[in-house]
Amino acid sequence: MSEFRFPSRVQKLRERLVKDELDALFVSNGENRRYISGFISSAGYLLITQTEAVICTDFRYTEQAAQQAPGWRVDRIGGKPEWLPKLVKEFGIKTLGFEADDMTVDSLERFKKAFSETDVDPDLKPTNGIGVDLRAYKDPEELTLLQRAIDIGDQAFEETRQLMKVGMTEKEAAWIFEKAVRERGAESISFDTIVAVGPNAARPHHSTGNTKLVEGQTIVFDCGARYQGYCSDLTRTIVLGKADAEIKRIYDIVLAAQLAAIDMARPGMTGEECDAIARKIIEEAGHENDFGHSLGHGLGLEVHENPGVGPNAKGKLENGMPFTIEPGIYIPGWGGVRIEDVVVLEDGRARVMSHAAKMEF
């Protein structure tokens, strides 16, 4: 049998199974399936034991699964769930973990019913977050893909910024960005681009619309590219024409908070501690009520994944984890400022992966 495409990912998962006292994990989540096996599709499951690794998918994808995931056995399955008891019996699985944070109540009932119609009766154990825990650490291949996604997003943003002008709508600016991303070889944008002008920028999750770009107000531009599955995420706040003193004042607070968090982030720190670095600066500047979201988040195959970086994020940040640092100040009726880079912890420090220029006044 040929080697796995990602032998260390399979190995880490198997170590986790030992730790969690599971004979096998049944993977239903699409990103986890892709991450562990390399198989990219809209449907299918993995079943992994200490010695077996099987992709179960329908006729549409069996050929592709065999190509994308060397080392895996590929089983063709139909719509009825009786294949799962058969495999569990074949492998002698007594304790079977499933992804409770992905599997629907209905799917679980269907599999339970299939077991009940056989003499196969494993202990079905709900698991939560095994895939996202593993995925928080990025191996060198992943960091290369993530860097490429970031570079494409950064370049596309820079190109868009050159073309943005008064009178253009938010949607038009977002579309310029998206075309630039695609024409650089990304498969898509990594989330709906947020372009928020003036008072719209006071809402961190503004829905990009037909508001026209104007002079002298903040424009928050939050955007990303997806390259071979990996998602970048960048926010820049710009002003067309002249920025007034209030914009400069608030921008400088946010920038100071962002640079401090980048400078002081360390492996071993919790997400909460990292968040507090930036939050303290914003609070001490008198804007304690104006930063209503987390400092950041991990990113990879999903644009939001582990580690958490915000109040109540108790997990530790570690070497090999990329995440965003994106403080903001939002003032209803006036607007907002947010500045976001992706960093990765390496050799005890945060290395900045984003290279798009920041606004200067």
Added chain:
Amino acid sequence: MSEFRFPSRVQKLRERLVKDELDALFVSNGENRRYISGFISSAGYLLITQTEAVICTDFRYTEQAAQQAPGWRVDRIGGKPEWLPKLVKEFGIKTLGFEADDMTVDSLERFKKAFSETDVDPDLKPTNGIGVDLRAYKDPEELTLLQRAIDIGDQAFEETRQLMKVGMTEKEAAWIFEKAVRERGAESISFDTIVAVGPNAARPHHSTGNTKLVEGQTIVFDCGARYQGYCSDLTRTIVLGKADAEIKRIYDIVLAAQLAAIDMARPGMTGEECDAIARKIIEEAGHENDFGHSLGHGLGLEVHENPGVGPNAKGKLENGMPFTIEPGIYIPGWGGVRIEDVVVLEDGRARVMSHAAKMEF
């Protein structure tokens, strides 16, 4: 209190609750949330009783929910699930349906735990398909949006076809289509465009790649636009240059099967019966093993939804239901032909909503 934006949808859901003996339905599915309330977001729930209608969402979306969903009470919720027992108590709900085909095992456990920590103990009933059942019938507002999505997709395909030429890759052709869709005001394509050349066309779900378009082989182009949430779906099979006798022969069988199904589709027929009309023609032409997918599917807020139109689709097709009719013949190593239109049953017949020209030889 103002009127609901979609009073008849709320009314139909309430009639269904009576029929299913539920005091309330707890909606977690995003498309169902949008359909019933008009509220469009990435997060939130609905709770509907015979007299109450509440949107539960986080701080990011409360303002937007109030704008998009007049008539609904909007409750701001946090990350902890204790708000659900409170509402269930407030409304005196004894029998609470939830969407078992959407809710994860983990979410249900979290809500169950929240109930167990109170004196509120409703009977939690798994439901399956209530939203998709309601959504199979489209009201006039929906058909208007669907027609607009279809028109955009059809026009974008026609534009793309003019620009397709030998040596262009599948991906390049797909990108021309996508740009044309977006520049006509659609928010996105409705699914990843399939462009499949020559032998690639033998796989109904070919993943669009870097194969170059060539003369004299079939090119299957399966594409759609999403307009205000509604998804179109169109397939045309074209040939650059001259089509040989074998292509013409197979194309004519598929076209005959498609036109027969359009002509003979009737309300009251099951999806299986409609499928059989086209399948019989393909089988009688000697291609009984070469049409390995369903004849069609409903479409709306999702590109695949009810009704089913294929072998084993026991549900009835009814007036007001749009669906696709898309027979195909696929021959490994040679290629494939598929022709797909959207139709809607009206006044006892299928009205064709797609207007893109079909290939003529």
